[in-house]
Amino acid sequence: IILTNSFGASPLKLEGYGLEAQTIELNRSAAELSKKAAGDRVLVMGSMGPTGKMVMMGEVSPQEVFNGFMEQAKGLADGGVDGIVIETMSDPEEAKLAIEAVKKASSLDVGCTFTFSRNQDGVYRTMMGTDVEAYLEMVLAAGADIIGANCGNGTAGMIEIVRKIRALDPDIPVLIHANAGLPIYQDGKTVFPESAGEMSSQIEELVKAGANIVGGCCGTTPEHIRQIVQILS
Template sequence: MPFDPAMKLTRDNFKNLPPLCSDGAWGTEMQRLGAEPGQMCDTWNTEFPEKVLSVAQSYVDAGAQIILTNTFNSNRVALVRHGIPELAYELTRTGAKISRRAAQGKAYVFGSIGPCGKMVMMGEISEGEVEEAAAEQARAMAEGGADAIVIETQTDLMEAEASARGCLAACDLPVGISFTFDSGKGNSFTMMGVDPEQAYNMARRVGASFVGANCGAGIESFVHLASLFSKAGGELPVWIKGNAGLPSMGPDGRYFYSAPPELYSGVVEPLLAAGAHFIGGCCGSNPAHIQAIAHKMSSLH
């Protein structure tokens, strides 16, 4: 299937997508536009929509064929910490609409759902509550015009599976799951002890359309993770979004990442050879990093 953002993605045709370039970090780009370190910027979808739009557009202009949405923290459970759980649907729907506007027919929009902030396996929240929160976001994503959903930065199989079940039941969009591997030998485990094979098997069992890894470490470490996901089955496309190196704190209290764009372009071919299907950046990456990925992928395909 050729790359055609005008074509509706379905759970049946998703596996036929060609290798694609995804976007980069949103949080550090928001800081560049005035956000404070650690600030929850999902409320910018309604407060400063043009700033959010500018971030999304910058990635489309850089060549990203997939852009996410500014909705990582917009699930009802996570928003309780900020005293605004009732805004979950509207922040999510508006975030999807902003990215849809930025895509301009040049990119797919994948709605971002992050962790809820409570541990299912520790009894802090029930699987049913996680499902309900994810389902609410999924309905809002669909209404806002998202093409697919990515449940990202996951560490716990139980939460990830519950979120996926909620999304899959609430809409007809393809749903993927991305984990953060930053523990154990070779950073091959999540902080809750999940390895790529376990993540892959759960994603396939629940009916996800893709699976992979984001955040955790620098992009060069993701070649190994991509190969582990591929060896686990090879049926689901592999999603990869790595950080721009490890963070350092500047004198102003803001984190900065030092990996140059050339590092990203240099790792594209090894990632593809290892089985990666979607390649982008996470923390610290910016449009220059994504442009480097896009140019390299274009030269190879």
């Protein structure tokens, strides 16, 4: 599986570049390019990320968010994606609007992954305060076909998150895209410290915990993915 290069291609993001009128066209192109690269042996999932606008703060209306995600989903569907992944979410209301928009714009399966961080009490929550249980309840009620987490954690943290998900729902497909470890600041730049070998060595445990689809997020390289595939093969 590969993801389209469309994470920030919602009209609410694109308006910062004066490109909001091209939302459908840009998402369609992202899908078509990915399908061309994938050929017949790889599935293509359309990537949709947060808008960067807060509904709860009145920056944007729920209808504007819904309409924007509808446009993005339509473009990705028109371009031929095999499904859509709404990723790096932290706001339950925005995620719910995104899932509902994809369901209205297409007949595609939709995944929704949140980004969790472990707080001082050892509880995994999003930056908006949503814990794993509340996330799961919301995305399932909204109609997500695939759930999970991406970013915010290395593989070790993701193993804990998957175990929490599986304790609540043993059956739904779970997608996990971990970072190459937790970022550190080194020589004036942000570095993700886990090598391909270090990350891939934890993948079997991640799958045993209940992850069905695994991959990489920040800091991962083609070599990370290659070694993950070798381990799982």
